[in-house]
Amino acid sequence: MDLWVLYKQMLRSRLFEEAVSVLWNEGLISGEMHLGTGEEGIIAGIVTQLQEGDSLALDHRGTSALLMRGIDPILLMKELLGLPDGLCSGRSGHMHLFSPELLAASSGIVGSTGPAATGFALAARYLRTGKLSISFFGEGAMNQGMMMESFNLAVTWNLPVIFVCKDDKWSITTHSRNITAGNLTDRAAVFGMPTYEVDGSDVREVWISARKCLNRARAGLGPSFILATCSHLEGHFLGDPLLRTVRKPLSELPGITIPLMKSLLQSGGASALSRLEGLTIILNQVGKTIRDRKREIRDPVKIVRKLLVTEKMQLEKLEAQVFEELAGVISSITSE
Amino acid sequence: MDLWVLYKQMLRSRLFEEAVSVLWNEGLISGEMHLGTGEEGIIAGIVTQLQEGDSLALDHRGTSALLMRGIDPILLMKELLGLPDGLCSGRSGHMHLFSPELLAASSGIVGSTGPAATGFALAARYLRTGKLSISFFGEGAMNQGMMMESFNLAVTWNLPVIFVCKDDKWSITTHSRNITAGNLTDRAAVFGMPTYEVDGSDVREVWISARKCLNRARAGLGPSFILATCSHLEGHFLGDPLLRTVRKPLSELPGITIPLMKSLLQSGGASALSRLEGLTIILNQVGKTIRDRKREIRDPVKIVRKLLVTEKMQLEKLEAQVFEELAGVISSITSE
Amino acid sequence: MRKMKFSEAIDDAIAQAMAADSRIIILGEDVQALRRNLLVRFGKKRVLNTPISEAAFTGAGITAAMTGLRPVVEIMLVDFIGTAMDAILNHAAKVEAFSGGRWKVPLVIRATCGGGYGDGGQHEQSLWGWLAHIPGISVVVPSTPADAGGLMFSALEHPHPVFFLEHKLLSDMWLDYLGGASRKSVDFDVPFEGTYGQVPSKWTKIPLGQAAVRKTGTNLTIVSLGVGVHRSLECSKILQDNNISAEIIDLRTVSPLDIRTIHESVSKTGCLLVVDEDYQGFGLSGEVAATLLERGLSFEYARVCTSGTIPFSRKLEDEALPNVKRILDASLKLVNKKV
Amino acid sequence: MRKMKFSEAIDDAIAQAMAADSRIIILGEDVQALRRNLLVRFGKKRVLNTPISEAAFTGAGITAAMTGLRPVVEIMLVDFIGTAMDAILNHAAKVEAFSGGRWKVPLVIRATCGGGYGDGGQHEQSLWGWLAHIPGISVVVPSTPADAGGLMFSALEHPHPVFFLEHKLLSDMWLDYLGGASRKSVDFDVPFEGTYGQVPSKWTKIPLGQAAVRKTGTNLTIVSLGVGVHRSLECSKILQDNNISAEIIDLRTVSPLDIRTIHESVSKTGCLLVVDEDYQGFGLSGEVAATLLERGLSFEYARVCTSGTIPFSRKLEDEALPNVKRILDASLKLVNKKV
Ligand SMILES: Cc1ncc(C[n+]2csc(CCOP(=O)(O)OP(=O)(O)O)c2C)c(N)n1
Ligand SMILES: Cc1ncc(C[n+]2csc(CCOP(=O)(O)OP(=O)(O)O)c2C)c(N)n1
Numbered sequence A, B: 001m002d003l004w005v006l007y008k009q010m011l012r013s014r015l016f017e018e019a020v021s022v023l024w025n026e027g028l029i030s031g032e033m034h035l036g037t038g039e040e041g042i043i044a045g046i047v048t049q050l051q052e053g054d055s056l057a058l059d060h061r062g063t064s065a066l067l068m069r070g071i072d073p074i075l076l077m078k079e080l081l082g083l084p085d086g087l088c089s090g091r092s093g094h095m096h097l098f099s100p101e102l103l104a105a106s107s108g109i110v111g112s113t114g115p116a117a118t119g120f121a122l123a124a125r126y127l128r129t130g131k132l133s134i135s136f137f138g139e140g141a142m143n144q145g146m147m148m149e150s151f152n153l154a155v156t157w158n159l160p161v162i163f164v165c166k167d168d169k170w171s172i173t174t175h176s177r178n179i180t181a182g183n184l185t186d187r188a189a190v191f192g193m194p195t196y197e198v199d200g201s202d203v204r205e206v207w208i209s210a211r212k213c214l215n216r217a218r219a220g221l222g223p224s225f226i227l228a229t230c231s232h233l234e235g236h237f238l239g240d241p242l243l244r245t246v247r248k249p250l251s252e253l254p255g256i257t258i259p260l261m262k263s264l265l266q267s268g269g270a271s272a273l274s275r276l277e278g279l280t281i282i283l284n285q286v287g288k289t290i291r292d293r294k295r296e297i298r299d300p301v302k303i304v305r306k307l308l309v310t311e312k313m314q315l316e317k318l319e320a321q322v323f324e325e326l327a328g329v330i331s332s333i334t335s336e
Numbered sequence C, D: 001m002r003k004m005k006f007s008e009a010i011d012d013a014i015a016q017a018m019a020a021d022s023r024i025i026i027l028g029e030d031v032q033a034l035r036r037n038l039l040v041r042f043g044k045k046r047v048l049n050t051p052i053s054e055a056a057f058t059g060a061g062i063t064a065a066m067t068g069l070r071p072v073v074e075i076m077l078v079d080f081i082g083t084a085m086d087a088i089l090n091h092a093a094k095v096e097a098f099s100g101g102r103w104k105v106p107l108v109i110r111a112t113c114g115g116g117y118g119d120g121g122q123h124e125q126s127l128w129g130w131l132a133h134i135p136g137i138s139v140v141v142p143s144t145p146a147d148a149g150g151l152m153f154s155a156l157e158h159p160h161p162v163f164f165l166e167h168k169l170l171s172d173m174w175l176d177y178l179g180g181a182s183r184k185s186v187d188f189d190v191p192f193e194g195t196y197g198q199v200p201s202k203w204t205k206i207p208l209g210q211a212a213v214r215k216t217g218t219n220l221t222i223v224s225l226g227v228g229v230h231r232s233l234e235c236s237k238i239l240q241d242n243n244i245s246a247e248i249i250d251l252r253t254v255s256p257l258d259i260r261t262i263h264e265s266v267s268k269t270g271c272l273l274v275v276d277e278d279y280q281g282f283g284l285s286g287e288v289a290a291t292l293l294e295r296g297l298s299f300e301y302a303r304v305c306t307s308g309t310i311p312f313s314r315k316l317e318d319e320a321l322p323n324v325k326r327i328l329d330a331s332l333k334l335v336n337k338k339v
């Protein structure tokens, strides 16, 4: 495990996505935008260990993994901007990024990386012995039928897949625990896979568990499962309604509370108690978001940086390099 | 538990389905025909304990449960015959039987009784407190995504459902164990439901476990799961290709083996070893079917009858009654 | 008369219905946030968050509807319906037929649809013609707040399954939720006339299967729905400057299809243009043509639809969807053909 | 020349392709029994039984196809595709477009379709027009053993996803598997000409998108596919007795649609009847009409399709599906209209 490599990849991803955030907020990127900021520890701990011929099934937060896997950042940024010379000719957008060279496919359909990684692994078994595939998905996706089907299929066929559940506790505005029965690691284990639970903010933990899974898969011993916790720094997506409320209560709240109060007090409907219960649910959503924020989010990039801070010169050099790369990306795009 | 009632319902179902078999073989019933002969112990142990307002989500073997639940057997038989005055005006057939009065719905889509029972239970919670729903399905259906989703949904919402997996080991010609990872009872338990494993040929075992599940559901304590083993006396469906081969090897085998041998020996294709492996799989399918047959299938109707045989008079009277009912059904239809 | 936004009108109609009928419940992903105004009024028993399990909760909605509830099942984006398609195709649409008409499924499936805000091809499909292919379900696609509320009010009393599709470009609530509206400088081509408007002070039913003539005309009939109606209206102004008078029909429901209104109009104009944001082939645009032909009508015909996977880039997307320029070109060509 | 049964021809074409191309694998429920002849020749590594998890194994087939394999994914009955529809709609059909044309999905999805053997409405759908609505997939529906083999051979070399639909009424293998053919006295209305026939001694490709004119004629064009072709041919004999000469076009592929062949024929006859076992609304029958209208053709039009959920009762089913009588009535009415 080379922490310098890991940090570099995480920082590259973070800075790139922060640039994306600026461009999106400027209105230069359309549609939704789900960043991976906060999950870089999970992505780096796994993707940096991949070999040529391994494949990636990515969810709606695929940018980070593609960068770390070696995609040309200029092509990627151009794609996000919808430019005709982007990675996918401006036809995909951030939720549907594809790179046949890197054997990487994304999808915006929650749960679909299960089947996708299973198929990648099936082909690997026939054509690329010793190669494997990764399925990235959130804890909310664990309730999607095709995801659970994929666990069964991958185990039955003994395929080289690593299922990686990035648990940020949220499915958009829904606290996943409220809609999830039992324990997710147990749910994967019951299919007969080895499972690991790690703190995804600590890239070292991820790396070590991933190592075991990767070795197992390469040796033809079948799939495994990792549950790695994380927090998404920008909430579910850029402009996340809950985060907006928390961050800019003065501008956002009136638009929300006025109709809410009107509806709360309207005659006809549930009892006062039920109404209060309803209100509590909403306040809880916002409250949890505030607490998540306050509780000094464990930022994986900062955590790994702390481990390297003693070697000041090297660190500065590396950071300068990464900044420079990003500056190069931006200037190459803006200069055109 | 009243064994007389249980036996009577099981015998009613058995005789009715045997009549169906005759009619089907005569060509008077079209399409596929999946009987429930062999699973009557499971159905009776559960259905005889239902109350008015409870609901039933039935799979492709729904005849038996409907009979025991009190459907008019004449209407049912007419439906199977496709008559315009059948239960569903001849529009459903045996895989899509519906009775709004009994709150019973069937579907030929494997796994769909999971969502169906969940929805029934949801409505029960709002409109019929203390009532519950049953989901019947096979062990093969446990790999269907929507079934696993339903486990999660029913537990999360704490709904009064009893999930009943009728494990006959087979999904048509596929030995389910070969395509199923882990243990099925554990798979259900991991969602946080109480689970039971019973010998479904012994209606008493089913009845006792079902009792606990029903009480739990009625008390508002949520779903449970029963795995009950059984053997289908007629194989997957009437005219089951595996059973036909075993039962009438002389007439069936040539049509199967001649093309098989031609293909086995054809140049181009896998190595001799792989080919033999392939042949072994087929022989195993047939072999398992033969062994299943030989191993004196545990017939739930016979098993419960044995317990009652001492009371000869009462038994004869009951059997006569049941015969008479069926005769009435047949004659009422044929006389028209 | 009040004025309301598009999604606000729908929620308001639902609220009125929910107050009158306690059997109406709402279930879907994030509905406790999306329908928070209904949550605080009707409580969490009637507004239920679901897991990301579309197949299970849509299927559950069907049997719940069969046994006394009137669920509104929400599928955030209609593109996601693939995961629950079995419930639609083989269950919701078929129970009534299978049961010989004895058992009905009074279910509303609410979903957003449509593109024009640069979200890419897995998140901007229309699919209304595709859904309407399945016998046994109705498909509703409103284009104004008043219609949206009135049709939802109708859907909630309809005894059969209704797909209720809400175009995201008309709904600033949805654009806001998806993060889009939180920015100043996005260039979404929103047809503002459809996003905000007068609605009745009390909701009454707008029957399913009744199209609305948005503008009368004599030279050309344009049949459209959803955002396409506004694009067509815009286009008709330019046509007017060229002395071409277009009649514009807003279908409002894809199925049942109000073929009478279309027939009347095309009998008069002899010229039909279908403007349909759904995929071109094997769908609504063909059905309209076929139904008129079956009735023996003879007319000039063209269509402006979406022909392939919708590209992400706003520019390519704009060219792919039925825009004013495409409608104008097609109209002119068609009218010239007739002469 | 050899003679073969319908499904036998398909399996034989697959065998020839499998022998030449080791990347071809077959996966699906029960395929080790259904394709036992391929199993014993190519081994269990190339003929894989799956769990009853259509969504997972169809989705897996897509990415396997993207990375070097050429999977044939079997969905027993096309009715079951609802459970895997997301894989079709949002993945198989879209990867190529999303990737800017850089990544292809050479996947064959094989399924049975069609009714006429009394299995009820969840097991007898056709759905070919429905599938064809989705841009990015081809849909093949053969009507003879020779076409079935040749089109499958083509599908296996096609660089894009192909839905290959096999009508159960043409396949005695399937009728047998489903138990039907094990009885003497069932009254399925099997069109025997389509079930058994000459096939080439070595399979060559029949290009997708090329219809076949099964019979030339001058008064009326009947466009059909699958079993409908045989019903139409039967009907044409009766028409001939009435001095009406029907031209019969077998589409063979729904998408791409061979509009040229249809156009030529209808230009000549001025009269189009579409015989389509799929649901009538918003599908193939409308598309054929619209495409001709777009090309400026003027013609009489009618269609004989399936209008609702297919009933179980053999009698009702027979009336619901396009039968010879319905085709005849529609033909006569249409031709009389023209005069
Ligand atoms: C099938 C499907 N249903 C719903 C959605 C809408 N959606 C997008 S992301 C998301 C939440 C996903 O939560 P999780 O899996 O935990 O991933 P996270 O976003 O937290 O990383 C939902 C519901 C979707 N894209 N696809
Ligand atoms: C979604 C779906 N896939 C496949 C089928 C075809 N099929 C019908 S029954 C069956 C096997 C079911 O096995 P199991 O669930 O164990 O029930 P059993 O028939 O053994 O009672 C299959 C694959 C179907 N009806 N629906």
Ligand SMILES: [Mg+2]
Pocket (backbone or CB within 6 Å): A138, A139, A140, A166, A167, A168, A169, A170, A171, A172, A176
């Ligand atoms: Mg999450």
Ligand SMILES: [Mg+2]
Pocket (backbone or CB within 6 Å): B138, B139, B140, B166, B167, B168, B169, B170, B171, B172, B176
């Ligand atoms: Mg079974």
